[in-house]
Amino acid sequence: MIGTVVRSAWIALRRDRAAVALSFVVPIVFFSIFALMFGGGQKSGVPRVDLIVVDEDGSEISRRLLAALAAEPALRPRAAPRARPGAPPAPLYDRAAAEAAVRAGEVPLALVVPRGFGDRPLTFARGAEGTPSLLLLADRADPIAPQVVQGLVQKVSFSALGDLFLAGGLEALDSWGAEFTGAQRERFDQMVAFLREQGGLRARSQEGADGAGMPIPVEVRDLTGEGKKSPLVTFYALGLGVMFLLFSAAGAGGALIEERESGTLDRLLSTRLTMGRLLTGKLLFLTSMGLAQITVMFVWGQLVFGVDLVGHLPGFLLMATTTALAASAFGLVLAAVCRTRKQLVAVSNLVILSISALGGSMFPRFLMPEAIQKVSLAAFNSWALEGFLDVFWREEAFHAALPEAAVLVLWAAVFFALALKIARGWERV
Amino acid sequence: MPAVEIRSLAKSFGALRALDGVDLELARGEVLGLLGPNGAGKSTLVRSLIGRVRPDRGTIRLFGRDADAPGARDVIGYVPQEIALYPHLTPRENLAAFGRFQGLEGDALALAVERGLAFASLADRAHEPIESFSGGMKRRLNLAAGIPHAPRLVLLDEPTVGVDPQSRERIYGMIGELRAGGAAILYTTHYMEEAERLCDRVAVIDHGRVIAVGTRDELVRSTVGGGKELILDAVEAFPAEAATALAAEGALVERRRLRLATAAAPASAVARVLALCERHGVAVADLHLESPTLQSVFLHLTGRELRE
Numbered sequence: 050m051i052g053t054v055v056r057s058a059w060i061a062l063r064r065d066r067a068a069v070a071l072s073f074v075v076p077i078v079f080f081s082i083f084a085l086m087f088g089g090g091q092k093s094g095v096p097r098v099d100l101i102v103v104d105e106d107g108s109e110i111s112r113r114l115l116a117a118l119a120a121e122p123a124l125r126p127r128a129a130p131r132a133r134p135g136a137p138p139a140p141l142y143d144r145a146a147a148e149a150a151v152r153a154g155e156v157p158l159a160l161v162v163p164r165g166f167g168d169r170p171l172t173f174a175r176g177a178e179g180t181p182s183l184l185l186l187a188d189r190a191d192p193i194a195p196q197v198v199q200g201l202v203q204k205v206s207f208s209a210l211g212d213l214f215l216a217g218g219l220e221a222l223d224s225w226g227a228e229f230t231g232a233q234r235e236r237f238d239q240m241v242a243f244l245r246e247q248g249g250l251r252a253r254s255q256e257g258a259d260g261a262g263m264p265i266p267v268e269v270r271d272l273t274g275e276g277k278k279s280p281l282v283t284f285y286a287l288g289l290g291v292m293f294l295l296f297s298a299a300g301a302g303g304a305l306i307e308e309r310e311s312g313t314l315d316r317l318l319s320t321r322l323t324m325g326r327l328l329t330g331k332l333l334f335l336t337s338m339g340l341a342q343i344t345v346m347f348v349w350g351q352l353v354f355g356v357d358l359v360g361h362l363p364g365f366l367l368m369a370t371t372t373a374l375a376a377s378a379f380g381l382v383l384a385a386v387c388r389t390r391k392q393l394v395a396v397s398n399l400v401i402l403s404i405s406a407l408g409g410s411m412f413p414r415f416l417m418p419e420a421i422q423k424v425s426l427a428a429f430n431s432w433a434l435e436g437f438l439d440v441f442w443r444e445e446a447f448h449a450a451l452p453e454a455a456v457l458v459l460w461a462a463v464f465f466a467l468a469l470k471i472a473r474g475w476e477r478v
Numbered sequence: 479m480p481a482v483e484i485r486s487l488a489k490s491f492g493a494l495r496a497l498d499g500v501d502l503e504l505a506r507g508e509v510l511g512l513l514g515p516n517g518a519g520k521s522t523l524v525r526s527l528i529g530r531v532r533p534d535r536g537t538i539r540l541f542g543r544d545a546d547a548p549g550a551r552d553v554i555g556y557v558p559q560e561i562a563l564y565p566h567l568t569p570r571e572n573l574a575a576f577g578r579f580q581g582l583e584g585d586a587l588a589l590a591v592e593r594g595l596a597f598a599s600l601a602d603r604a605h606e607p608i609e610s611f612s613g614g615m616k617r618r619l620n621l622a623a624g625i626p627h628a629p630r631l632v633l634l635d636e637p638t639v640g641v642d643p644q645s646r647e648r649i650y651g652m653i654g655e656l657r658a659g660g661a662a663i664l665y666t667t668h669y670m671e672e673a674e675r676l677c678d679r680v681a682v683i684d685h686g687r688v689i690a691v692g693t694r695d696e697l698v699r700s701t702v703g704g705g706k707e708l709i710l711d712a713v714e715a716f717p718a719e720a721a722t723a724l725a726a727e728g729a730l731v732e733r734r735r736l737r738l739a740t741a742a743a744p745a746s747a748v749a750r751v752l753a754l755c756e757r758h759g760v761a762v763a764d765l766h767l768e769s770p771t772l773q774s775v776f777l778h779l780t781g782r783e784l785r786e
Contacts, residue, residue, distance in 0.1 A: 312560030320579035
C-alpha cells in the first residue's frame with residue numbers, strides 16, 4: 050500500500066513537467082549561478098578589489114608601499130581614471146575626485162596616503178601618536194573590501210618596509226638604553242640596507258602578516274553609510290524589494306492565464322476591447338500595485354528599521370515607478386509565454402530567482418567577478434538596484450538615477466512589445 | 479439580408495478538420511439551434527463568428543458586412559459556456575465592466591446596468607460579490623453580461639449547462655425576451671428538448687459539416703419520416719445475422735435496441751420486425767411506438783447519440 054503511494058507520487062511527478070523543472074532544474078541553475086559568482090570565474094578564491102590610490106605624500110616610502118600593494122594579486126589599484134584608447138592620460142586622482150568616485154559607486158574603495166606619512170609611517174616602537182593614518186574611503190555596501198585592503202596594507206608593510214621596522218626597532222632599543230658595539234651597528238645597518246633592497250622583490254610573497262596589530266594605522270571612512278541608522282537594512286530592503294516586485298508582478302500577471310482558462314478572455318475579446326488595450330490595462334494595474342507594495346514596504350522600513358524614505362522621496366518615486374513598470378511588463382511576458390498557472394509558477398521561480406541572484410538582489414554585484422558583473426547588466430533588475438543604490442546608498446541627487454530609470458523604461462517597452470506579440474498569437478488562432 | 483451568412487467556412491488544426499466547408503444562414507429575429515456531438519465543430523464555428531478563430535477559407539457576413547470589417551462584430555453579444563465573470567465583483571460591477579467593454583458610457587451604461595440586473599432577476603443582490611451565488615444565478619448574470627449593448631445578434635453557447643430546473647426556466651424566459659426584442663440568436667446546445675422548444679430552426683453539425691438544417695418538422699420528415707418510430711428492446715444483444723436482416727428493413731440496431739421509422743404503416747412494420755426477431759431467435763423485452771424527435775433525427779443523421 051505504501052509502495053503504491055510512492056509509485057503514484059513518482060508517476061504524477063514524472064508527468065508534471067513543471068514540477069520536474071522545479072525539482073531538478075532550479076537547483077542545478079542555482080548551483081551554476083552561485084558557482085560562477087563565487088569561484089568558477091577566478092583562479093583565486095578571493096575576488097579582486099578595485100581600489101583608487103591617492104599619494105598625497107609622494108615620498109619614497111609611500112611609493113614603495115603603493116608599489117607593493119599594486120603587486121598584490123587580490124587588488125586592482127589605479128591612480129588615475131582609465132583613459133580611452135588614443136586619448137591623453139587622465140590626471141591623477143586627488144582626494145576629492147577619489148571620494149566622488151566612491152560615492153558614485155565606480156569603485157568600492159579609495160586609499161589616500163596623507164602628506165607626512167613617509168616621515169613617520171609606523172606606529173611600531175614610537176607609538177601611534179604623531180603617525181599620520183592612511184585614509185580608506187569606503188562604500189559600505191561592500192563590507193568585505195575594506196577589511197581585505199586593511200589586511201593587505203599591514204601585510205605589505207612587513208615585506209616592503211621591513212627595513213623601517215628593523216630601524217625602528219633599533220631606535221627603540223637605543224632609547225631604552227641598549228648599548229651596541231660599532232661592529233653590531235655596522236651589521237644592523239647592512240641588514241637594514243638588505244631589507245630595503247629586498248622589500249620590492251618580496252612584495253609578491255603570499256605569506257606575511259595578516260594586519261593584526263596595525264603597525265600602519267588605517268582610518269576607514271564610510272562614505273555611503275554615513276548618517277544612516279541601518280545601512281545594511283537599507284541595502285537589503287532594496288535587493289528584496291526589487292525581487293519581491295518581480296514575484297508579485299509574475300503572480301498577478303497570472304490573472305491573464307486564468308482569464309484564458311476560464312473563458313473570460315474569449316468574452317473580453319469579443320467586445321471592443323483589443324489585446325493591446327487589455328494588456329495596457331493589465332500593465333497599468335500591475336505597475337500601480339507594485340508601486341503601492343514597495344511603498345508600503347519602505348514605509349514599514351522607515352518606521353521600524355530606520356530606512357530613510359522621506360529623505361529620498363523623489364528618487365524613490367522615480368525608481369519605484371520605473372522598476373514596477375519594468376517588473377510588470379516582465380510579468381506579462383511570463384504570463385504570455387506560459388499556458389497554465391502551474392507552468393507560470395515553475396518558470397517564474399526559475400527565471401526570477403536566477404536574475405535576482407545575477408542582478409544583485411541577493412549579493413552585491415561588486416562582490417561578483419568582473420565578467421559576471423558585465424553579464425549581470427543583461428538582467429534588467431540590476432539597473433533597478435543600481436538606481437536605488439544611487440538614491441539611497443550613494444546619496445546622489447534625483448537626476449543621478451535618471452539613466453537607470455531610462456534603461457528600465459526601455460526594458461519595459463521591450464517586454465511589453467514582446468508580451469503583446471506573444472499574446473496576439475493566441476488572440477486569433 | 480440575413481443576420482449571419484456563412485459560406486464554405488473551413489478551418490483545420492493540424493490534421494484535424496474542425497470546419498469542413500460550412501454553409502449556414504441565420505435570419506434576422508430567428509433562433510437557430512446548433513446541434514452536434516462534442517468535437518463536431520460547434521465551438522470553432524462560434525469562435526469564428528466572434529473573431530477568435532481565423533478561418534482557412536470561406537466568408538462570414540454579419541448583416542451584410544464582412545465580419546472582419548472594422549466594427550462589424552459590434553453587433554454581436556457573446557455568452558460563453560463558461561461563467562466568464564469577475565467573481566469578486568458584484569452583479570452591478572460586472573455588468574458595468576462588460577458594458578464599458580462594449581463601448582457604453584454615462585446614462586447609456588447606467589441604463590444598461592439596471593436593465594441587466596432586472597433581466598437577470600438579480601436587482602435585490604446587486605451589491606453582493608457573485609462568488610457566493612448559486613450556479614443558476616451566475617448563469618443568468620453570465621447571459622446578461624453578454625448583452626448590455628442590446629446586440630442584434632446573440633451567440634449563446636450552452637447557456638443552461640449545470641443549472642437547476644427553476645433557473646433553466648428563467649433562462650428560457652430571458653431568451654424569449656431577447657427574441658421578442660428582435661435579436662437573431664444562434665443557440666448551441668446539447669439538450670434536444672431545448673432545441674425543440676426554443677429554436678425556429680435547427681442545424682445539425684458533425685465532423686465539421688452542417689449535415690442538415692430546417693425546422694423540427696422538416697428535419698423529421700426528411701430523415702425519419704412523418705410516421706411513428708418503432709422502438710424494440712431485446713433481452714440480449716442482437717445476433718449479427720439478426721442485425722443484418724433488420725438493417726435491411728431500414729432499422730438502426732444498437733446492441734439491445736432497435737429503431738425503425740414506420741412511415742404511414744406502423745402495423746405492418748411491427749409485424750415484419752417481430753417475424754424477423756422470431757426467425758433469428760431474438761427474445762423481445764419491450765416494444766413501443768414513439769413520435770419521432772430531434773433525437774431520432776440526430777441519430778439517423780450521425781449514427782450517434784448526441785451525448786457521445
